[in-house]
Structure formats: structure tokens, C-alpha cells
Amino acid sequence: MKRISLLLIGLLLISSYSCKQAKKEAEEASEAIEKSVEMVQEEVMEESIAFKMEPKSDSEVSGEVSFTEKDGMVSMSATFSGLTPGEHAIHIHEKADCSAADATSSGGHWNPTAEPHGKWGDEGGFHKGDIGNFTADAEGNAAVSFETDQWCIGCEDPNKNIVGKAVIVHKGKDDFTSQPSGAAGARVSCTGIIQ
Template identity: 60%
Template sequence: MRKLAIVTTVIFLAAFTSCKEKAKEAEKEIEEEVTEVVKEVEEVTSKEINFELEPKSDSKARGKVEFTETDGKVTMKAKIAGLSPGTHAIHIHEKADCSSEDGKSTGGHWNPTMEPHGKWGDENGYHKGDIGNFEADDNGTGMVSITTDEWCIGCGDEKKDILGKAIIVHQGVDDFTSQPSGAAGARVSCGGIIQ
């Protein structure tokens, strides 16, 4: 009888220890899964890129640009200084290469859907890079803000992904009709959209 009690106790302790270890393993697995889900949610719900615009074409135009992606929409905010007062065009160009003095190393407007140049949202078509015009005040400072679901940051979709492109600020006004780029004049500031 005593042997039976000892064997029962040993079996009970072994089972208890085994259950406790399995519970710890299960708890650890759950914690790891929760951590992964949180990382995925953070990546999906909020991405951000900040960079500076540097002068081009012998201008003094400098600025800062911020792209933020939240819940499938990208917001671009830019502040540019050192411009001549008045209206200026701003576009996304094909390549994040600001190495040339005139900014032309960025290529043409980013146009992955092969549309004609136009005003953003125009039913007759527009480039994904056709952001538009903005005003610089008497001090030569201007701001731009746009939010769209037509862009993404690092999603890999060639028709939406802005990574590897560039922001170009032009000296002149985009007329929204001249092909292929709106006759906006010299490229006075440039910044690559890179992480």
C-alpha cells in the first residue's frame, strides 16, 4: 500500500511538472505570437520617411519632407524655403538620384500608369507624381500637404510605391497641360525618397 502511495505521488508530481512546463512553453509561444502581431500592426498602420531637399540649378531652395503612411493612406508634408515669392510646382520624379547640379538625374515624372500629365485627380489622367503647385510667401517659404491612397511606402506595388523616387521642386508653375511635365521650369530643389 505504501509503495502504491509513493508511485501515485511520483506520477502525480511528474504529471504536475510536465503540465507546468507545457503551460510555460504555451505561454512563451503566445507571447512570441503577440509580439509578432504587434510588429505587423505597427508596420501596417504607420510608416514614416523624413528627408531634406537640397538646392539645385544654382538656387537657394532647401526644405524638409515627411511621408507618413497610416491605414492605407500616405500623407506628404513639405516645407520649402529659399524660393522666389510666387507659385512653384512640386512633383515626384522617377529616381532618387539628386547627384546632378540641375536635378535631371532624377529622370522624368513618376508615371507608372502611363497616363498623360495633368492636374492631380483630373478625370483626363495624371501622373502618380503630379502633386501640383503651391505658393511661396514674400519670404520665399511655402508648404505642401497632400493625402492619398494612390501611394504607399515600401509596399512593393510598382504602381503605388514611392520608395526609390525623388521630390523635385520647380522654379515655375505647372500648367497641367504641357506634355510631358507641365512646363514648370528649372528644378530648384531635390530630395530622394529613401529609408
């Protein structure tokens, strides 16, 4: 009888140890799966918005602009037609309002940090909307791409959130020094960034 009791106690101990070990292994596997799912979710977290550009100031400039946010970076891609050949400025303006015939309803450059106008990345300062210049070919077509971690799409940071702003293409090029807008001339195309 004593031997049977010892045998039962031994079996219970082994069984208890096996259950604890199995439970621990199951918890570790569950944590590993959760971490993998989180990593996959982070990798595929991507948001995109796209809009048509409208002609303004009696121009024929049209196009499309899209923004994609992934891994903390926002990339802008735009194509235009109907431009005069040569350099043109492109900026983000403070209001998603293209209702005025000359697009002045979009306000000034988006400048949430109250910096002077300048070339993107200059030590002397620049607006968050100071994208820069691009060149239209002899047929008036152009493509623009830009990427930064200084923007976001719909985040809570008013110094980074581009939603509620407008993209403006100007008739001329930005000189990067004239205040407050770079003397780029008329606003020839506009779109509001509304999510």
C-alpha cells in the same frame, strides 16, 4: 455501494462538464485577446520617412519633406525656404538621384501607369507624381501638404511605391496641360526618397 458509484459517476460528469466549459471559456477569451491585439497592431501600423531638400540649378531652395503611411493613406508634408515669391510646382520624379547640378538625374515625372501629365484627379489622366502647385510667401517660404491612397512606402506594388523616387520643386508653376511635365521650369530643389 451502488449509491457511491452513482455519486462518483455524477461527480465525474459534473467535473468533466466543468473542465470542458472552462476550456471553452479560456479558448474564447484567448481569441478575444488575439483579436484585440490585432486591432491595436493595425491601429498603430504607421511608417514615416523624412528627408532634407537640396538646392539645385544655382538656387538657394532648401527644405524638408516627410511621408507618413497610416491606414492605407500616405500623407506628405513639406516646408521650403529660399524660393521666389509666387507659385511653384512640386512633383515626384522617377529616380532617387539628385546628383546632377540641375537635378535632371532624377528623370521625368513618376508615371508607372503611363498616363498623360495633368492635374491630380483629372479624368483625362495624371501622373502618380503630379502633386501640383503651391505658393511661396513674400519671404520665399512655403508649406505643402498632400494625402492619397495612391501611394505607399515600400510596398510590393510598383504602381504605388514611392521609395526609390525623388521629390522635385520647380522654379515655376505647373500649367497642367503641357506634355510631359507641365512646363514648370528649372528644378530648384531635390531629395531622393530612399528608405
